[in-house]
Amino acid sequence: MFVKLLTIVFFSLLSQFPESSSQALDFTYNGFLPPLTDISLEGIATVTPNGLLKLTNYTIQKTGHAFYTKPIRFKDLPNGTVSSFSTTFVFAIHSEIPSLSGYGMAFVVAPNPRLRYATASQYMGLFNITSDGNVTNHVFAIEFDTIQSPKFSDTDDNHVGIDINSLISVESSPAGYWDIKGQFKNLTLISRKRMQVWVDYDTHTHQIDVTMAPFRNDKPNKPLVSVVRDLSSVLLQDMFVGFSSATGSILSEHYVLGWSFRVKGNAPPLDLSKLPKLPRWERKRIYNIFKTWMPSVCIFLIPFLFISTIIILVRFVVKRRRKFKEELEDWETRLGKNRMKFKDLYYATEGFDEKDVLGSGGFGTVYRGVMLKTKKEIAVKRVSSKSHQGLKEFVSEVVSIGRMSHRNLVPLLGYCRRRDELLLVYEYMPNGSLDKYLHDSPEVTLDWKRRIKVIKGVASALFYLHEEWEQVVIHRDIKASNVLLDSEYNGRLGDFGLARLCGHGSDPQTTLVAGTWGYLAPDHVRTGRATTATDIFAFGVLLLEVACGRRPIEIQNENGDQRVFILDWVFGFWNEGNILDAKDTKLGTEYDRTEVEMVLKLGLLCSHSNPHARPTMRQVLHYLMGDATLPDLSPSDLRGNEMMRLEIHQGLSETGMFTCGSSMVNSIVSASSGR
Numbered sequence: 253m254f255v256k257l258l259t260i261v262f263f264s265l266l267s268q269f270p271e272s273s274s275q276a277l278d279f280t281y282n283g284f285l286p287p288l289t290d291i292s293l294e295g296i297a298t299v300t301p302n303g304l305l306k307l308t309n310y311t312i313q314k315t316g317h318a319f320y321t322k323p324i325r326f327k328d329l330p331n332g333t334v335s336s337f338s339t340t341f342v343f344a345i346h347s348e349i350p351s352l353s354g355y356g357m358a359f360v361v362a363p364n365p366r367l368r369y370a371t372a373s374q375y376m377g378l379f380n381i382t383s384d385g386n387v388t389n390h391v392f393a394i395e396f397d398t399i400q401s402p403k404f405s406d407t408d409d410n411h412v413g414i415d416i417n418s419l420i421s422v423e424s425s426p427a428g429y430w431d432i433k434g435q436f437k438n439l440t441l442i443s444r445k446r447m448q449v450w451v452d453y454d455t456h457t458h459q460i461d462v463t464m465a466p467f468r469n470d471k472p473n474k475p476l477v478s479v480v481r482d483l484s485s486v487l488l489q490d491m492f493v494g495f496s497s498a499t500g501s502i503l504s505e506h507y508v509l510g511w512s513f514r515v516k517g518n519a520p521p522l523d524l525s526k527l528p529k530l531p532r533w534e535r536k537r538i539y540n541i542f543k544t545w546m547p548s549v550c551i552f553l554i555p556f557l558f559i560s561t562i563i564i565l566v567r568f569v570v571k572r573r574r575k576f577k578e579e580l581e582d583w584e585t586r587l588g589k590n591r592m593k594f595k596d597l598y599y600a601t602e603g604f605d606e607k608d609v610l611g612s613g614g615f616g617t618v619y620r621g622v623m624l625k626t627k628k629e630i631a632v633k634r635v636s637s638k639s640h641q642g643l644k645e646f647v648s649e650v651v652s653i654g655r656m657s658h659r660n661l662v663p664l665l666g667y668c669r670r671r672d673e674l675l676l677v678y679e680y681m682p683n684g685s686l687d688k689y690l691h692d693s694p695e696v697t698l699d700w701k702r703r704i705k706v707i708k709g710v711a712s713a714l715f716y717l718h719e720e721w722e723q724v725v726i727h728r729d730i731k732a733s734n735v736l737l738d739s740e741y742n743g744r745l746g747d748f749g750l751a752r753l754c755g756h757g758s759d760p761q762t763t764l765v766a767g768t769w770g771y772l773a774p775d776h777v778r779t780g781r782a783t784t785a786t787d788i789f790a791f792g793v794l795l796l797e798v799a800c801g802r803r804p805i806e807i808q809n810e811n812g813d814q815r816v817f818i819l820d821w822v823f824g825f826w827n828e829g830n831i832l833d834a835k836d837t838k839l840g841t842e843y844d845r846t847e848v849e850m851v852l853k854l855g856l857l858c859s860h861s862n863p864h865a866r867p868t869m870r871q872v873l874h875y876l877m878g879d880a881t882l883p884d885l886s887p888s889d890l891r892g893n894e895m896m897r898l899e900i901h902q903g904l905s906e907t908g909m910f911t912c913g914s915s916m917v918n919s920i921v922s923a924s925s926g927r
């Protein structure tokens with residue numbers, strides 16, 4: 253009996269031995285690095301060089317299978333119960349579109365490692381339309397479904413289900429895990445993140461547990477999906493284990509990074525540090541977009557960029573050239589070197605910046621500037637003229653005058669003309685104009701020594717213009733603001749000839765008289781002609797202005813209707829016999845009585861209403877230098893003055909007064925050109 257039993261056991265062992273030698277009970281893959289043994293690949297499944305089991309690649313509507321090639325003995329006897337088994341694996345799903353994927357993957361236990369008739373998309377490579385749900389399939393699977401198929405009663409597009417012979421899960425749950433605190437945490441299957449899964453079957457309780465967790469997390473205590481089902485009728489004695497996956501119309505990749513399996517025991521733990529790395533998708537995705545779009549983008553963008561760059565450049569150049577265009581007309585070429593470049597002046601004055609404005613007069617605004625190359629300080633007068641012809645004559649004259657050099661003239665360095673705009677470039681006078689030291693209670697005033705020096709300087713400059721230069725030059729606008737002071741407080745005369753620019757070439761029936769109100773000689777107003785004598789009249793007014801520290805016309809009362817001519821004012825003192833009382837109180841006591849008296853009287857003489865009675869500049873210079881003494885004049889000698897001026901006053905109001913430029917200072921008086 254015992255022997256018989258022994259032989260049965262022996263024979264049964266013997267008969268099982270060849271088979272059991274080929275049947276594994278456990279295996280572990282920490283990555284699938286070649287040489288890959290005991291894994292068969294079907295469909296589009298591949299293994300990447302770094303050891304990732306890639307179930308699907310970017311091919312649509314295809315299945316991919318990977319099976320352990322050796323059969324697994326699930327039952328000790330053909331009609332026995334299924335032994336306990338356990339498996340764990342790490343997977344990741346990546347899809348081209350971050351929020352969509354298809355169709356998921358499954359861990360499979362099947363009677364053969366081929367699943368040849370299984371179809372793609374929602375069948376997940378497990379079944380086909382006719383075989384789905386047929387008990388003869390003998391397929392047990394854990395699905396990781398990323399698409400909600402109503403046909404299979406899917407709860408959502410991110411669930412884990414236990415499938416027996418059918419894609420309609422026996423039990424399923426949204427993907428996730430229960431953490432240590434007992435809270436449910438969602439997991440997104442298509443998040444591209446690595447996740448670990450454990451599947452356990454207990455032979456005694458028939459309990460099937462599916463647990464999952466994020467990569468590197470411990471296995472949660474509470475399984476995600478759990479069901480009690482005796483698998484004895486489902487699984488055959490020898491089965492094959494593996495993975496199945498399928499793609500739909502969205503390009504997606506399903507990866508298994510590592511896998512272990514064991515019958516009758518817990519699956520061997522995976523060595524997570526040895527698992528292969530996933531591809532760096534972000535870069536690849538951007539790179540792919542780059543690769544697919546770049547050529548077409550380039551085709552449109554490059555010419556577009558090129559053309560727009562050229563347009564911008566051309567516009568810039570044109571604008572710049574327009575801005576800095578030099579208009580050189582024939583008549584200007586012979587003036588040659590006096591002409592300056594607008595560009596240089598533009599940069600010197602920082603684009604005619606408001607803060608560089610020195611002041612403005614009747615003809616325009618004066619800007620301070622520094623020449624970029626020479627670092628020389630300049631004063632640029634910007635004049636706009638309405639008459640081109642006038643401008644032409646004026647430029648010729650000014651430039652010829654520019655050749656003059658006299659220590660008491662403000663040097664004209666050059667000019668620049670653009671359309672009807674004229675830029676006159678003068679040397680910068682650091683101490684500004686004389687009027688600033690005389691009027692409106694100035695902070696600094698000039699003592700008599702300086703004043704007489706300035707007067708003498710201006711006189712010698714005017715003498716030079718009238719008599720010493722090769723032709724007679726009439727200044728036309730002598731006044732305190734046109735007397736500038738250099739660094740040594742020498743008086744220097746500026747702005748000659750500018751008055752001529754105003755209104756030139758208009759109606760021949762009328763001659764427009766330009767000059768500054770208060771310095772205008774009566775004969776000038778009457779005849780409309782500027783002469784050396786009209787210059788001398790203005791110089792006389794300037795003498796009085798310097799000596800008295802008063803404006804040529806001082807507004808006496810609040811309303812401004814009573815104006816007092818400086819001539820009348822000085823004359824009044826003289827009449828009373830104390831002409832010195834007319835002197836500037838700001839002079840204090842440091843002055844030369846005879847000199848002041850002489851200057852006052854000379855001023856009155858120069859401003860005589862009869863042009864023939866006025867001295868010449870030569871004489872004036874002699875008197876000032878003390879080379880000749882002023883004839884002993886009495887108020888009665890100059891009495892005619894008052895009458896004449898009165899006449900002019902009336903004449904002015906009859907003919908009307910116009911202003912030239914922006915300032916009221918310069919006034920043009922229209923008079924009939926009676927000759």
Ligand SMILES: Nc1ncnc2c1ncn2[C@@H]1O[C@H](COP(=O)(O)OP(=O)(O)OP(=O)(O)O)[C@@H](O)[C@H]1O
Nearest residue numbers: 610611612613614615618631678679680681685733
């Ligand atoms: N070369 C210069 N250096 C320094 N300052 C100057 C120079 N030329 C002019 N200025 C300043 O600019 C101001 C304005 O001059 P501008 O010649 O435009 O006016 P104006 O002399 O008052 O009147 P007009 O137009 O009759 O000459 C002057 O008051 C003077 O202070």
Ligand SMILES: *[C@@H]1O[C@H](CO)[C@@H](O)[C@H](O)[C@H]1NC(C)=O
Nearest residue numbers: 295296297298308309310311
């Ligand atoms: C996907 O894998 C299959 C099988 O290896 C291969 O023939 C196919 O070219 C691959 N397709 C892509 C898009 O990589």
Ligand SMILES: *[C@@H]1O[C@H](CO)[C@@H](O)[C@H](O)[C@H]1NC(C)=O
Nearest residue numbers: 328329330331332484485489
């Ligand atoms: C196993 O079951 C099948 C049918 O289910 C039966 O035909 C066979 O005889 C049984 N074998 C054993 C050893 O019980």
Ligand SMILES: *[C@@H]1O[C@H](CO)[C@@H](O)[C@H](O)[C@H]1NC(C)=O
Nearest residue numbers: 369370379380381382383384
């Ligand atoms: C479905 O699969 C079965 C085998 O499982 C096969 O016999 C049948 O022909 C398949 N049907 C289709 C439509 O592919």
Ligand SMILES: *[C@@H]1O[C@H](CO)[C@@H](O)[C@H](O)[C@H]1NC(C)=O
Nearest residue numbers: 382383384385386387388389
């Ligand atoms: C199940 O499949 C088998 C074999 O493929 C077939 O004979 C049987 O008719 C199928 N049963 C159903 C219900 O489709």
Ligand SMILES: *[C@@H]1O[C@H](CO)[C@@H](O)[C@H](O)[C@H]1NC(C)=O
Nearest residue numbers: 408410426428436437438439
């Ligand atoms: C988890 O997912 C379910 C269904 O997808 C959702 O209702 C729930 O709000 C999610 N919970 C968290 C914490 O995201």
Ligand SMILES: [Mg+2]
Nearest residue numbers: 613733734747
């Ligand atoms: Mg001036």
